[in-house]
Amino acid sequence: MVDPALALLVFTVLVVGTAAVVWPRRGVLARLVEYTRLTERVRLEDAVKHVYMAELAGGVCTLESLAGRLGISTHKASVLLTRLTDLGLVQIGETGPVLSEDGRESALRTVRTHRLWERYLADRTGVPAVDWHDEAEHMEHNLTADEAEVLAARLGHPNWDPHGDPIPTAEGHMPDLQHLSLTGAPAGRTVEITHLEDEPREIYDRLLTMGLALGGRLEILARDDRGLRVRAAGEEFQIEAVGASNVSVRVLPVGERAGGAVETLADLQPGEAGSVVGLSSACRGPQRRRLLDLGVVPGTVISAEMSSATGDPMAYLIRGALIAFRREQAGWVTIERVAESVEVAS
Amino acid sequence: MLPPMAIFFPLFTLLEDFGYLPRVAFNLDSMFKKAGAHGKQALTMCVGFGCNAAGVVATRIIDSPRERLIAIITNNFSLCNGRWPTQILIASIFIGAVAPAHLGGLVSAAAVVGIALLGIVMMFVSSWILSRTVLRGEATSFSLELPPYRPPRILQTLYTSMIDRTLIVLWRAVVFAIPAGAVIWLISNVDVGGISLASHFVDWLNPFGLLLGLNGVILLAYIVAIPANEIVIPTILMLTVLVTPDLVGAGEGAGVMFEADSVVRTAELLEAGGWTLLTAVNLMLFSLLHNPCSTTIYTIYKETRSAKWTTVATMMPVAMGLTVCFLVTQVWRLLG
Numbered sequence: 001m002v003d004p005a006l007a008l009l010v011f012t013v014l015v016v017g018t019a020a021v022v023w024p025r026r027g028v029l030a031r032l033v034e035y036t037r038l039t040e041r042v043r044l045e046d047a048v049k050h051v052y053m054a055e056l057a058g059g060v061c062t063l064e065s066l067a068g069r070l071g072i073s074t075h076k077a078s079v080l081l082t083r084l085t086d087l088g089l090v091q092i093g094e095t096g097p098v099l100s101e102d103g104r105e106s107a108l109r110t111v112r113t114h115r116l117w118e119r120y121l122a123d124r125t126g127v128p129a130v131d132w133h134d135e136a137e138h139m140e141h142n143l144t145a146d147e148a149e150v151l152a153a154r155l156g157h158p159n160w161d162p163h164g165d166p167i168p169t170a171e172g173h174m175p176d177l178q179h180l181s182l183t184g185a186p187a188g189r190t191v192e193i194t195h196l197e198d199e200p201r202e203i204y205d206r207l208l209t210m211g212l213a214l215g216g217r218l219e220i221l222a223r224d225d226r227g228l229r230v231r232a233a234g235e236e237f238q239i240e241a242v243g244a245s246n247v248s249v250r251v252l253p254v255g256e257r258a259g260g261a262v263e264t265l266a267d268l269q270p271g272e273a274g275s276v277v278g279l280s281s282a283c284r285g286p287q288r289r290r291l292l293d294l295g296v297v298p299g300t301v302i303s304a305e306m307s308s309a310t311g312d313p314m315a316y317l318i319r320g321a322l323i324a325f326r327r328e329q330a331g332w333v334t335i336e337r338v339a340e341s342v343e344v345a346s
Numbered sequence: 347m348l349p350p351m352a353i354f355f356p357l358f359t360l361l362e363d364f365g366y367l368p369r370v371a372f373n374l375d376s377m378f379k380k381a382g383a384h385g386k387q388a389l390t391m392c393v394g395f396g397c398n399a400a401g402v403v404a405t406r407i408i409d410s411p412r413e414r415l416i417a418i419i420t421n422n423f424s425l426c427n428g429r430w431p432t433q434i435l436i437a438s439i440f441i442g443a444v445a446p447a448h449l450g451g452l453v454s455a456a457a458v459v460g461i462a463l464l465g466i467v468m469m470f471v472s473s474w475i476l477s478r479t480v481l482r483g484e485a486t487s488f489s490l491e492l493p494p495y496r497p498p499r500i501l502q503t504l505y506t507s508m509i510d511r512t513l514i515v516l517w518r519a520v521v522f523a524i525p526a527g528a529v530i531w532l533i534s535n536v537d538v539g540g541i542s543l544a545s546h547f548v549d550w551l552n553p554f555g556l557l558l559g560l561n562g563v564i565l566l567a568y569i570v571a572i573p574a575n576e577i578v579i580p581t582i583l584m585l586t587v588l589v590t591p592d593l594v595g596a597g598e599g600a601g602v603m604f605e606a607d608s609v610v611r612t613a614e615l616l617e618a619g620g621w622t623l624l625t626a627v628n629l630m631l632f633s634l635l636h637n638p639c640s641t642t643i644y645t646i647y648k649e650t651r652s653a654k655w656t657t658v659a660t661m662m663p664v665a666m667g668l669t670v671c672f673l674v675t676q677v678w679r680l681l682g
Contacts, residue, residue: 312379323491
């Protein structure tokens with residue numbers, strides 16, 4: 001018979017070994033896939049996109065920035081740049097590399113596919129927001145131009161990606177947008193969020209946890225070197241400067257307010273009722289469609305009917321049907337309280 | 347298989363018709379939410395206690411794609427009707443015997459209930475893992491309609507439950523059981539080098555089986571009995587008689603499954619086959635944690651239309667069963 005201690009030891013080694021191979025993002029397998037994915041075509045497309053993005057931001061792409069962006073050495077970056085010039089995608093100007101007409105077209109195609117795929121992930125799948133960018137980074141090289149057009153048609157030819165960036169048209173037209181960074185927003189005014197930068201992932205994740213969302217309003221209370229003090233939905237909080245620089249906003253006319261505390265369905269106790277004002281933008285994809293299908297649209301009167309054994313989920317009377325929602329779903333539906341006497345035809 | 351199913355399904359369908367079941371899902375949802383699953387999974391698990399194939403079909407009531415896949419993949423952790431008799435038999439022979447005589451029945455019943463509860467725990471654990479790993483990106487949406495209570499339409503309900511669940515499941519079982527019978531008869535009667543194929547297989551599987559605290563006979567029985575969990579014990583008895591020299595002449599002959607006349611006789615046969623308390627414990631665990639029967643696998647494929655998820659649903663429980671049996675055995679031997 002096999003010695004049990006030895007057997008357990010071998011088992012532990014096997015488990016640790018398997019984990020090291022298949023661990024997501026860090027395992028040997030994940031790295032191998034990442035390595036084979038980076039074919040020359042992918043690197044070239046990424047480099048062209050980087051030059052384009054640098055131009056769009058009004059700066060110039062340098063060897064160092066390219067090397068940093070693609071995670072390669074400066075030597076390899078210079079080889080890559082030479083190859084791009086050979087292909088006629090990039091010309092070396094006085095200040096640095098400049099895209100040629102072909103290069104711009106190629107970059108816009110990659111950007112279009114990237115943003116379309118983000119739109120798809122946001123609208124049609126349950127992929128969490130922090131993962132959209134990484135997945136789109138892969139897909140932008142895998143879809144052909146025709147496939148991208150089929151995808152665009154399925155999504156109803158969207159103009160914006162879920163972060164608030166415009167999607168270039170199939171003809172290669174990119175609307176010129178002046179983004180105002182939140183760091184530059186004047187104190188005492190109210191702003192509307194127009195764009196949330198999705199890179200780096202950690203900062204984007206932090207912004208999402210703060211509850212920032214496209215279309216959301218912020219009242220700038222005070223600002224200093226370390227960051228901004230803002231109020232949204234009746235809550236005051238701090239956004240550090242590094243996070244704020246990743247948020248773009250539109251300053252609203254004087255007198256517009258961020259609004260006080262908003263009430264949602266989740267605030268209703270059994271027996272209370274509210275009229276739907278809107279759906280939070282955090283409610284997206286199939287979830288949003290489901291709520292709309294059930295008739296959760298502005299003006300619908302919803303009353304809380306009963307709570308389950310643990311208080312979550314709660315059952316709500318919506319247009320004559322008793323439907324249970326979980327707490328976070330109920331939290332997406334903003335309401336105005338109405339007197340319970342409003343009867344819904346059932 | 348037929349009698350429990352013919353009782354269980356109509357009664358369950360009556361509860362369903364009455365409008366009570368959505369309330370169960372409503373009240374249990376918070377537990378399932380923590381595991382990333384849907385409250386209605388409580389209901390499909392209940393159907394799974396009748397038959398996993400029917401449980402997988404029942405997941406159609408879950409309208410959110412991710413939660414439905416979770417419910418399909420984890421349904422096998424509901425101890426189905428085909429496995430209860432195995433659990434009860436083995437628990438009464440081996441577990442009950444450890445306790446004092448007057449407590450024997452109680453202890454073995456507790457062991458069987460413990461296995462069923464372990465299945466529920468495993469269901470929650472694997473739902474949690476699945477929803478955070480491979481199923482992370484699947485679309486999800488929760489809503490649960492609570493229809494008003496209605497007086498059940500008894501006759502109609504009985505009729506549809508017979509047609510929809512019992513008969514369909516039975517028909518599929520027949521389709522798969524016939525080839526299984528043929529395979530079992532063939533491996534016991536085709537001789538290679540003087541001994542039957544079955545004996546060869548048992549010899550090959552034995553070292554591996556012993557490492558898991560089982561034996562070659564049990565592993566072979568689980569492989570040939572993929573079509574139906576009900577035939578595991580008869581196959582084990584037949585194979586034990588076939589490969590144990592002392593038992594020549596017992597049973598019904600090579601390749602014919604049989605059930606012993608009494609529990610005592612079964613116990614004698616198994617002990618002659620080298621079974622211990624550890625073998626029994628591991629068999630009970632493995633009976634809970636192994637691949638779904640072929641009827642269920644086929645149903646999973648029909649419901650998901652995906653070879654990938656069918657493979658996950660098939661292989662995940664086997665991997666868990668092998669791991670659990672292995673760990674239990676090694677720790678048992680280390681301490682014993």
